[in-house]
Amino acid sequence: MNSDFTLAIHSLTLLALQPDRMSTSEYIAESAGVHPVRIRKVLSLLKKNGFIISKEGTGGGFIFALDLDQVNLWNIYQITSEGALQPKCTESNGQCIVGANMKSVLFSIFMGAEAHLGEYLKEYTIKEVVELVKQTETY
Amino acid sequence: MNSDFTLAIHSLTLLALQPDRMSTSEYIAESAGVHPVRIRKVLSLLKKNGFIISKEGTGGGFIFALDLDQVNLWNIYQITSEGALQPKCTESNGQCIVGANMKSVLFSIFMGAEAHLGEYLKEYTIKEVVELVKQTETY
DNA sequence: CGATACTGTAATGATTAATATTACAGTAAG
């Protein structure tokens, strides 16, 4: 699984806990343990899709744009990782019936798998992820 | 998605179409467009799990050990790719409630996702994959 | 105004994962 997906979830969860102020990419990056530029790249996707708002300049940063239950993991998956389930088949032998057709057979099977995964991911909104993180909290 | 998974499917489909004779790793490799050593590695997993039989020496190779409908894609996934859905989280910041707990929250979510995927993959046996390949055949 | 603190994004470099290749021991057939 593409780690942009989990970075996006991590970022949104963090923003969910800071509803009143802008969070900088540096702050998020430190929580996630990655480079700030990577956070900005991932968050620019979320911004394009209207899940967050960003602001440049002093006091700028990122903030959640919607209610926590308006964003689910399937939304995030589609933005960051659509097609990630698809295996990257090397070019196989077109002379052979299997080599010639396996690619398209697998493609349709994995399309179905992704749709099926979607049904599962839709069950988790950011609100629920936040709840899970709080429950997991270690004292 | 791990390409060992698709290589295993490809190999088994090919073996399914050659039920009476041994197929060599070189033959399979040529159909799949990869190196024979890679085929032997993947097939050695399938062998350990009893799906195929191998034979060394002249006239040796690989052959299907079961009925075509006794092997489904979930079986193959488990052997070749279990855990592949799990994202590889970098070590995040334990000082932060999100950094500290996100990893285990994501872990359980992805465990569920994999189980859910399993339900879908169980619906495809090699027999059905063979049918699909035949249907797809381009004349 | 100019200094400061941010985002946005491209370009490059470093690290890691995936894959191919080589090498060779073991086994069975003829």
Place this chain on the structure above:
DNA sequence: CTTACTGTAATATTAATCATTACAGTATCG
């Protein structure tokens, strides 16, 4: 005892991921 295979380890190559640098653009504040 030679030939044609599998089995597996070791190494080399290629590709993907990620970090880093660099810098332009924008907003705030004094």
